[in-house]
Amino acid sequence: MTRHLTPARIGIYAFLIISAAFFLIPFFVIVTTSLKTVDEIRGGSIFELPQALDFSAWTKAWGTACIGRDCAGISPGFFNSVKIMVLSTGISLFVAALNGFALAQWRVPHDGKILAMLLLGAFLPYQVMLYPLVRMFSIAGINQSLAGVVLVHVLFGLPILILIFRNFYISLPAELIKAARVDGAGFFQTFFRIVLPMSVNVIIVAAILSVTGVWNDYLLGLIFAGRENLPMTVALAGLVGTQIGVPEYNVNMAATLITALPPLLLYLASGRYFVRGVTAGAVKG
């Protein structure tokens, strides 16, 4: 298996490099546009590099751009988003891991049907469920609150996360769980002491998917979070929608990028584990 550059290998590398370019184009466009001045954008092509590194669009998008009547950029929604994201992802992952473990390794009657039932709900656009959910939430007294928006994220996020954890846990040897039982560990002790420490890779897969979903959500935040907890995406939509004078594409792109940054950074920081998690069986049949 010596790695000479045969024509076949050159072809493979060419294919991979062209594909990589395809994947990088939109990112390139967003980043370079956010660094250009308005005049540059109007004058040139989106594929040109900016003439100078100008981060003013970034600072403006973050702190001074006007959204409707407020001119504080998209920063005010940031901490709301963090709150919502941390709580939703934390609870979802915890519940999904417990449930996935229960479905994969313990005797649960009709476990296949339960899983199918949970998953079916993931095939409908959630918009049609808004009304009923708002009614239910207001009866429960959590409409327009942090608890409400977190609950709705958990509700819509759970099916796929449970599936991911279940698929991972089903590949754990059953004897491991039996050994823990002989050692006297109950369900929770087995879960926390033995299973959870083994789940780092799959947790990263689930976390990236969950954070992406929650962080990028707009409509659920708008409707369920209440006025005090509106997430950053609402601010972003406002910024892009509030166009005073000439559209400032650089500010829009900077705001878009800033908003997309947390899940992106999470991914870049742990992307290797993501692939490992997938390899470890987080996503399979």
Next chain:
Amino acid sequence: MSKQIGLGVLCAVLMSGTAFAQSAPKVEVLHWLTAGAESAAIKVLADGVTARGGEWVDVATPGGGSDARALLATGLAGGNPAGVSFLGMGTETAELAAQGVMRDIGGYAREKGYLDSVPDYALAMGTDGTDDAAIYALPVAFETQNFMWYSKPVYAAAGLTPPTTWDEFLAQAPKLREAGFIPLAMGAQAWQINLLFNAIVLGEGAPYYDRLFVTHDETATTAPELVDAFRILRELSKLTDDGAPNRSWNDTLNLVAEGRAALQVMGSWAGAELGNMGKVYDTDWGCALSPGSPIVMVGATGFQFPKLNTPDGEAGQDIFIDTMMDPVVQTAFSVQKGSIPARTDADISGLSACSQLAAEAVRDGKGAPYTTGVLGSEVRGLLTDYLNNFWANGSITPEDGAAEYGRILSANS
């Protein structure tokens, strides 16, 4: 001019500054007026509410009317809607009023004398359609849909004058193209196509528009005028640039502002936006009624008031009503938004030339209602879908287009 009004508002703030109680009634205002000029107009209202001792809570849905309706509907479902909500007046107001979820503010407004100077047909758009005494929505301003915004430099460079009929424009188009300009600035989104088409129909004559949309005359749905309107729409669909699909109206307006396109048909709000872009009226751009339109197409921009169960809810709504029905505020609002004050006794001297032109037409009774005011949401949706499809599919002939459009209209009204 607008500075004077701003000063007036400022005075009001100062005078009522002492009225700031510890618990100022909250006024939650749901709206989607977030584009530059629109948000300046909202600011006028917000400042007015603050000056009157209310606490303005801004509930803006920048995504547009769809999200606002989602929030209103879920708010009503959850029992905690925003106290004031921006909405197109007309059939939608009536539908909500019929559900019994809206507050009848007729008594309060009448007592304060706010209704005396508002035209009757505008008031009618705030009722549930059965009882004229009960008022659920109030207009703050009138909008005009059928304006033509054109670029002065483009017409100067092409050696042409802005068209007065569609056929004249169609004849100009090749020359504009030759001179390197986009003849028609168009954002091909369903509602913009609909707006353009309604302007074309109005160009077929005010009586025809009336027969087709208002009095629902069956013969109008098969009339040659409709075929002609579709012919014009088909020709216009070829006169725009490749970037048109799904382009927002303000991005599109930028083409006119930058002197890349000759004209755009858009509502009165576009004028304010052009000013906001730093372009000068009569130097960079001009305005006129859309080609062939004898009259203005008028819609009321208003607010409605859901029933609230919070203690100071109605107090907050009352403060808002006081603010929005103040003629000074209405003028200031319209200056910003490029609309016309709803009260006929409001000062219009500060308005832009285009708005004044519309305001005079309204006062002379030369106004036709928006289709939103006269057609149900169901049929409007179907018509909009159809126009959208017609615009995109060049293979549909104007004859077929007119026939299908007429069929949808007569089958659903």
Next chain:
Amino acid sequence: MTTVQLNKLSRYYGTYHALRDVSLSVQSGEFIVLLGPSGCGKSTLLSAIAGLDDLQGGQVLLDNQDVTKQEPSRRNIGMVFQSYALYPTMTARQNLSFGLEVARTPKAEINQRVEWAAQVLQLTPLLNRKPGQLSGGQRQRVAIGRALVRKSNLFLFDEPLSNLDAKLRTEMRVEIKALHERLGATFIYVTHDQIEAMTLASKIAVMRSGVIEQFGPPEELYDRPASLFVADFLGSPSMNQLAGTLRVEDGRVFVEHAGGRSEVTGYPFAAPPKDGLEVVLGLRPEQLSIGEGGGAGRLTVRLLLIEPLGADSLAWCEVGGQRMSVRVPPALARSLSGELPVSFAPATVSLFDKTIGHRL
């Protein structure tokens, strides 16, 4: 000291019957091996004793206490799994102490027990490694150590050596036997390897399709298998089986079989033999001798090949389409060829009813 009493255990999965009313009685300090082919129910039986699997019927008594409905951890057992089932994120020390921690044993005692187990199993230098850093044999020791620290009197082994290579397996086998002697505890050990069973067990239970076919000391099972199945399963190479017909003539008993007719009058029949019964003659390779001096049993076979095993050799022969093996001294083996007379002593061989497979 622990006794184990199993009363009519029954377990089925859907229509598949894993255990059919299995009863078993184990004395304190015995080394019991559950032996059988895969799918015979031996692992299910072990799980039932451990309490890892629910039962549809029957009782498990440990020291005469009914523990059928008790959690595994309350049965005070130590268990070693086939895959070792070590907790991968814990060091060897943590693996050993986990169960004790869960049981809230005082720290000092945990340490003392872990040190003790580590010493017994020579694990002391490895205690701070994680399972991933240990070799197969070392992991096996840790797994045994985990059972050891519980100081229980009943140890369950589920095919603990099957993942090891042949040499290591032999070594560990000796260690487990030594451990049993040292601890004096009761061991129950599941395997499908009959050599392991023969070398380790004080008693073997041979299982088949959810029932115990025979339960007894290894020699008894080897010498007097209760059924054709047991006869076939124990011994390498397995017992030669020769079909034949029983003849009773004037108080003398004969078997007519391929390659001859043998007198089996001295055979300890459990019940009086019936004339004309279809039987199977079970002959261990070492029960056969070349020549006619071996006893009253007689047959003539044809030699196929010689398989030298070192200490002795196997002569593979053929008679009436049936292959047979005869254990012979290597020196003799080299001289053999062609048709051979073979004899055996009837009292030591086995006779089975051909239709039901039971020992006569």
Next chain:
Amino acid sequence: MSIVSLRPHRVAQLVLVPTILLTVIGVYGSMLWTLQISFTSSGLLPTGKFIGLEQYFKLFEQDRWHVSYRNMFVLGGIYMFTCLAFGLLLAIAMDQGVRAKNVLQTIFLYPIALSFIVTGLAWRWVLNPTTGLEYFVQGLGFSGFKFNLLNNPELAIFTLVIAAVWHGSGLMMAIIFAGLQSVDSELWRASRVDGIPKFTMYRRVILPMLLPVFLTCIVLLAMGVVKSYDLVVAMTGGGPGYSTDLPAKFVVDHLFDRANIGRASAAAVLMLLTVIALLVLSSVATRLRKHSQSDQGAKPEQGNKS
């Protein structure tokens, strides 16, 4: 204390109860409610009169619904096929022991961290003829270059495919790659001894082994298709005309913009029925397949030791 003495299986079952309750009430309760609304004349609020199947009849009269519904299959089919094929090619290429594997994986996978809104926005720019690729290539001197998918009702749907494939094929690559990595290396050695060409090996041996992996991919992709609302809104707004409309967008448009939640609910119910029908079909198909051929145990063991 009583919890402690519970058997752990029971605890596992109890752990599932909140999730099941939440889903049954929240999701299935909402679905039933939606079903009920679909039989009413509800406008902006779900309080309309019972009108039977009227909403469904009207729905079938709407050409836009037919286009949307058809698009779900056209877009779904093309998207799923392209995504799988591209993901597979990438995975196979990555499986050839290339350098810089980690960097490439990162590049192929980062789109999943971005929302469809951002994806749509970026690709709209790139594909827009007046700002993006066409403008750029023309600027290079190829004035005749045309790349104008967004304006063509027949082709606009491919812009969605491009953006969606960009977003999703990385994950497919990762999943398939994981499957390929799990193939026993002895199998490859055996194929070299037998002199089987690599391509034949992939086609005849490896890919059939990965069938369960592909099924997972298809389920994940299908979930995306049904819900791909954001992307359409950001990219094409359903246009030109309503040529790139999808059921999800049809539903949402009618829900609030058209203030017609009766119709929206009817459309949602049809979506759900379609999904259920497809699921039933696929489960019947797998059952038939399992019946007709003995289980060959082609389960890829994706162990995490290495």
